[in-house]
Amino acid sequence: xSLIATLVSTPTAPAVDAELIRKASDALGITGxxxxxxxxxxxxxxxxxxNASAADTLLREVVGQAPVDVFVQAExxxxxxxxxxxxxxxMIRQECIDELAAxxxxxxxxxxxxxxxxxxxxxxxxxLRERVGLLAGLAVSSIDTVLSGRISLMPGxxxxxxxxxxxxxxxxxxxxxxTHFTKAVSDMIGFDENQAxxxxxxxxxxxxxxxEPILGREAKRARLEYLVADKGLSFDNTLAVGxxxxxxxxxxxxGAGVAYRAKPAVAEAxxxxxxxxxLTALLYLQGYAESDFVLx
Numbered sequence: 001x002s003l004i005a006t007l008v009s010t011p012t013a014p015a016v017d018a019e020l021i022r023k024a025s026d027a028l029g030i031t032g033x034x035x036x037x038x039x040x041x042x043x044x045x046x047x048x049x050x051n052a053s054a055a056d057t058l059l060r061e062v063v064g065q066a067p068v069d070v071f072v073q074a075e076x077x078x079x080x081x082x083x084x085x086x087x088x089x090x091m092i093r094q095e096c097i098d099e100l101a102a103x104x105x106x107x108x109x110x111x112x113x114x115x116x117x118x119x120x121x122x123x124x125x126x127x128l129r130e131r132v133g134l135l136a137g138l139a140v141s142s143i144d145t146v147l148s149g150r151i152s153l154m155p156g157x158x159x160x161x162x163x164x165x166x167x168x169x170x171x172x173x174x175x176x177x178x179t180h181f182t183k184a185v186s187d188m189i190g191f192d193e194n195q196a197x198x199x200x201x202x203x204x205x206x207x208x209x210x211x212e213p214i215l216g217r218e219a220k221r222a223r224l225e226y227l228v229a230d231k232g233l234s235f236d237n238t239l240a241v242g243x244x245x246x247x248x249x250x251x252x253x254x255g256a257g258v259a260y261r262a263k264p265a266v267a268e269a270x271x272x273x274x275x276x277x278x279l280t281a282l283l284y285l286q287g288y289a290e291s292d293f294v295l296x
Contacts, residue, residue: 003052004075005045005059006037008277008284009068011156014040015276016068021045027062028055038290042281046075067276071285073256077236079286083164084224084250086242087175087182087196089118090260091157091189091279096181097131099150103142106134119263120245124176124216129209132199136208140201143180151181156279158189162294163283165190170231174223176216176246195223221249241282242266258282 007024009015021034021043028047035044049055056072063070088095101110110131117127161171173186173194186194198211213219220242228235240247240254243262251257251270259270260279267273274281283293 002075003047003049003055004073004078004287005047005055006042006071006284006287007045007059007063007068008042008071008274008281009040009066010277011038011041011280013067015066016041016043020063020066020068023062024059027058035289037284037288041290042277042284044287069274069276069281071272073271073285075287077255079167079288080164080237080239080256081169081233082224082227082231082238083161083169083171083282084220084227084238084240084254085171085173085191086220086244086247087173087185088177089243090241090247091154091173092181092185093152093154094150096146096151096177097128097135099146100135100138100142101131102150103146104135104138110134117246118244120248120265124246125214128176128197128214128216132206132210133208135199135206138206140204140206143199147181147184151185153185153188154279156277156281159293159295160279160282161190162296163288163292165192166294170227172223172227174215174220174250176214176220176244178210195219217246217249220247221253224250224253239282239286241279256285258285 007016030047052072059070095114098107098111101107113127113131116122117124171191173182173191175182175196177196178199179196182194182196197215200207200209236255238254239256240250241258241260243260257270259267259273
């Protein structure tokens with residue numbers, strides 16, 4: 001079987017140097033040259049073997065404490081035609097509900113519930129209802145305040161989406177957050193669609209209730225399954241990325257499930273995990289070189 005190992009570091013702290021590539025190649029018993037995807041940042045190493053898991057373990061030992069992510073997979077079919085992505089702490093740096101809570105002085109209280117839900121310690125749906133309930137009375141105008149002043153895109157996200165779209169992929173933003181935010185973030189990044197929960201409002205204030213049914217863990221997987229059928233794809237053609245427990249179902253169902261700076265249970269279940277690189281790591285994972293990136 002033709003396998004490929006990809007080493008990726010963050011572009012702001014390049015760590016995939018010639019010496020690391022040499023050590024990795026030696027460990028795999030490879031002679032010849034690797035493919036540099038981005039000098040100092042990402043490289044592919046092709047090798048033969050039946051056991052990607054064993055190679056992954058071996059390469060992680062070689063990498064050690066260096067800030068480098070390791071991906072090992074079959075070379076065939078690595079480039080995907082569908083991306084389905086979480087929003088909070090994945091495509092953006094923040095958790096939107098926590099930032100809304102800050103407007104009421106409740107960020108610490110709500111963020112503690114958010115953290116437990118994302119770790120899978122409590123069920124997502126009741127946790128969301130509880131947190132939204134604490135937002136009752138908040139002015140709807142506060143959403144725009146949070147969007148403009150507290151929400152920032154995760155580095156590499158727009159490049160990831162624009163590059164995949166330029167190569168024929170369909171990109172969906174599917175969030176357990178809220179439509180007020182997914183619409184804005186989707187427009188900024190360039191997703192083809194966005195799905196999320198609806199905050200109910202009355203006379204310019206949040207009611208403390210969320211529209212039912214809640215878009216959570218199973219709904220994310222259901223959207224992935226719908227898009228696969230609608231686009232005439234196989235699951236092998238799909239890539240899902242997220243960080244929390246409510247992303248697990250779609251990550252496990254996708255052909256390539258990626259845990260991005262994720263909670264431990266998510267990282268354990270995913271096919272790949274990104275702990276160091278930015279979101280362009282998902283392009284290197286698919287074999288794109290920096291010269292292929294769409295930066296508009």
